[in-house]
Amino acid sequence: MTIAPTHFETVGAEAQTLLDYIRDEYPASWRIIEANIGRNPHLFADIANRAVGWASSHFGPSYVQILGDGYAHFLTDVNREQLSYDKRGSYRNRSYDDVYKDVYDNDQYMQYYNWGVFATTFLWEHHLRIYQFFIQAFVNHLQPDGNVIELGSGSGIWSSLAASKTSGTTFTGIDISKSAVAVATSLSQAAGVDSRCTFKFGNALEFVHEGERFNAGLSCFLMEHLEAPQMLIRKLAESVVPGGIIFLTAAITAAEVDHIYEFRSEGDVVAMLESNGLRVVKLLSATPQADVRRRFLPRSVAVLAQVKQTAEW
Numbered sequence: 001m002t003i004a005p006t007h008f009e010t011v012g013a014e015a016q017t018l019l020d021y022i023r024d025e026y027p028a029s030w031r032i033i034e035a036n037i038g039r040n041p042h043l044f045a046d047i048a049n050r051a052v053g054w055a056s057s058h059f060g061p062s063y064v065q066i067l068g069d070g071y072a073h074f075l076t077d078v079n080r081e082q083l084s085y086d087k088r089g090s091y092r093n094r095s096y097d098d099v100y101k102d103v104y105d106n107d108q109y110m111q112y113y114n115w116g117v118f119a120t121t122f123l124w125e126h127h128l129r130i131y132q133f134f135i136q137a138f139v140n141h142l143q144p145d146g147n148v149i150e151l152g153s154g155s156g157i158w159s160s161l162a163a164s165k166t167s168g169t170t171f172t173g174i175d176i177s178k179s180a181v182a183v184a185t186s187l188s189q190a191a192g193v194d195s196r197c198t199f200k201f202g203n204a205l206e207f208v209h210e211g212e213r214f215n216a217g218l219s220c221f222l223m224e225h226l227e228a229p230q231m232l233i234r235k236l237a238e239s240v241v242p243g244g245i246i247f248l249t250a251a252i253t254a255a256e257v258d259h260i261y262e263f264r265s266e267g268d269v270v271a272m273l274e275s276n277g278l279r280v281v282k283l284l285s286a287t288p289q290a291d292v293r294r295r296f297l298p299r300s301v302a303v304l305a306q307v308k309q310t311a312e313w
């Protein structure tokens with residue numbers, strides 16, 4: 001099947017080359033992406049033009065295959081896991097050890113996985129909504145000379161995007177994957193924000209910060225990967241000043257091979273945050289196209305919270 005090329009006015013040359021590749025190689029996934037860009041031309045371009053440019057600086061010309069194939073593999077896995085979750089009624093893996101065997105210790109899998117996650121930030125429309133909320137509710141309220149701690153920073157895309165929208169704020173990212181730390185460092189250099197972004201290897205649950213607390217905190221799509229996400233929330237609450245803002249995202253009834261903790265509703269996430277030192281200020285629940293034939297509606301929730309200033313709020 002050949003699909004005529006679509007040129008999007010807002011999309012830069014590197015992102016357009018990636019889109020052309022996905023359209024030609026993975027036509028089944030193309031219509032949804034095309035509709036997404038058609039509905040959100042400026043929002044899409046705001047992330048994709050920058051993020052794809054950083055990946056291009058990191059990899060050279062092979063960024064096209066790495067991001068395109070990574071996205072296609074990731075999408076196939078997500079769809080397969082969600083179908084079997086609908087039948088089984090619970091996530092496949094329950095412990096970190098199960099995931100380690102299937103995912104983190106599988107180099108071939110990880111090669112596609114990391115870049116698939118990266119590409120969903122702009123290729124999935126509901127993730128564009130989360131990015132918009134991130135900028136409006138969190139980034140625009142950061143102190144110009146403040147500092148932000150990010151736990152589970154992965155490719156560093158959230159810190160690098162935020163750093164490129166601010167001028168004096170500094171960011172420290174922690175990730176348990178050494179390769180993720182290397183990638184995040186390289187992408188922040190490509191973004192020209194490496195003087196304000198530092199990425200370090202470490203377990204977020206054992207994070208200990210010497211000195212004064214951070215002004216703000218950030219953790220995207222890590223909670224559902226943990227056996228006890230409340231430990232992550234407590235780490236953020238104790239690392240950030242009382243009243244400091246925290247941006248968190250979590251997946252709800254969205255199966256992926258490395259999702260362990262099953263949030264069943266937005267209320268589950270809110271209750272966990274509220275009982276572990278945070279006050280929920282704003283929440284966005286973003287979903288892909290709903291399909292009423294399916295048992296579960298996979299979705300992502302983003303929360304703006306504040307570290308409680310008293311025992312109650």
Ligand SMILES: C[S@@+](CC[C@H](N)C(=O)[O-])C[C@H]1O[C@@H](n2cnc3c(N)ncnc32)[C@H](O)[C@@H]1O
Nearest residue numbers: 152153154175176177180203204205220221222
């Ligand atoms: C789904 S990725 C999300 C990455 C990034 N936050 C994003 O939204 O693109 C989850 C990340 O959490 C990291 N991670 C998993 N367990 C962790 C832990 N205990 N401490 C720090 N990072 C962890 C993984 O290495 C991975 O980079």
